Amino acid sequence: MYFNNPMWPGEAHSLKVENILFQGKSEFQEILVFESSAYGKVLVLDGIVQLSEKDECAYQEMIAHLPLCSIESPKRVLVVGGGDGGVLREISRHSSVELIDICEIDKMVIDVCKKYFPQLYVGFEDPRVRLHVGDAVEFLRHVPEGKYDAIIVDSSDPVGPAQELVERPFFETTARALRPGGVLCNMAESMWLHTHLIQDMLSICRETFKGSVHYAWASVPTYPSGVIGFLLCSTEGPPVDFLHPVNPIEKLEGNLKCGRELRFYNSEIHSAAFALPSFVRREVSIL
Numbered sequence: 333m334y335f336n337n338p339m340w341p342g343e344a345h346s347l348k349v350e351n352i353l354f355q356g357k358s359e360f361q362e363i364l365v366f367e368s369s370a371y372g373k374v375l376v377l378d379g380i381v382q383l384s385e386k387d388e389c390a391y392q393e394m395i396a397h398l399p400l401c402s403i404e405s406p407k408r409v410l411v412v413g414g415g416d417g418g419v420l421r422e423i424s425r426h427s428s429v430e431l432i433d434i435c436e437i438d439k440m441v442i443d444v445c446k447k448y449f450p451q452l453y454v455g456f457e458d459p460r461v462r463l464h465v466g467d468a469v470e471f472l473r474h475v476p477e478g479k480y481d482a483i484i485v486d487s488s489d490p491v492g493p494a495q496e497l498v499e500r501p502f503f504e505t506t507a508r509a510l511r512p513g514g515v516l517c518n519m520a521e522s523m524w525l526h527t528h529l530i531q532d533m534l535s536i537c538r539e540t541f542k543g544s545v546h547y548a549w550a551s552v553p554t555y556p557s558g559v560i561g562f563l564l565c566s567t568e569g570p571p572v573d574f575l576h577p578v579n580p581i582e583k584l585e586g587n588l589k590c591g592r593e594l595r596f597y598n599s600e601i602h603s604a605a606f607a608l609p610s611f612v613r614r615e616v617s618i619l
């Protein structure tokens with residue numbers, strides 16, 4: 333199967349398909365699940381690979397532990413998107429967490445992942461999880477100010493239902509919903525392909541979040557260009573040092589609520605993730 337997409341013009345990515353397991357169209361997007369030869373089962377939304385069994389650990393572990401290991405004892409966490417359940421699985425490792433709200437707009441994604449990706453869907457079985465099916469902008473409107481310690485935006489690309497999740501109003505509502513010194517972590521595309529989009533997001537975040545704003549990245553082979561980025565922001569308040577985890581995951585290692593060991597994230601990978609190539613430092617003027 334060949335993946336061409338305006339998100340990566342001029343290049344195509346392909347995965348050998350063993351068999352198609354599900355093909356459907358929800359109210360919001362096309363949903364495809366297939367068994368690949370090289371990466372296990374693959375979830376595709378509107379023609380864009382979201383995860384594969386083999387490399388989902390990199391994305392799910394990083395997007396969850398980069399924020400949660402940067403603050404002491406996170407208690408209340410909100411996940412925007414994340415309907416596959418993988419981020420929930422990772423958050424559940426943090427025993428200090430008492431409440432995990434998740435707002436996913438597309439119920440069909442959840443139902444499909446329940447059937448085809450049990451090792452991700454397991455995240456929904458944690459008793460701390462409260463599922464809200466709907467639009468996150470609407471959900472956040474009714475959230476009291478300063479409610480969450482961390483907000484994780486595990487969105488798809490801003491070319492469909494996730495378009496509004498990279499715009500200023502959304503960042504402003506997330507900043508309001510975070511406590512002082514609270515942290516936001518967004519999926520932030522590829523530094524090889526999307527420096528303009530990253531620059532736009534960074535500019536909005538630098539005005540909206542008075543704490544610190546950092547860009548981190550990880551290797552995810554099934555994503556075009558082989559990397560994916562994360563935008564980490566903290567609100568004004570107790571300073572957050574994203575580069576040196578205050579809540580090292582090794583401390584939680586014994587807490588295997590989700591029944592499996594970490595496969596990608598560790599404290600060294602955490603700090604290394606913020607080291608940026610020179611072209612990125614220049615183009616996204618992060619420093």
Ligand SMILES: NCCCCCc1nc2ccccc2[nH]1
Nearest residue numbers: 339381382486487488522555556
């Ligand atoms: N919600 C899971 C992550 C979604 C990100 C998917 C993704 N990964 C990409 C890499 C390069 C270009 C576009 C991309 N879109």
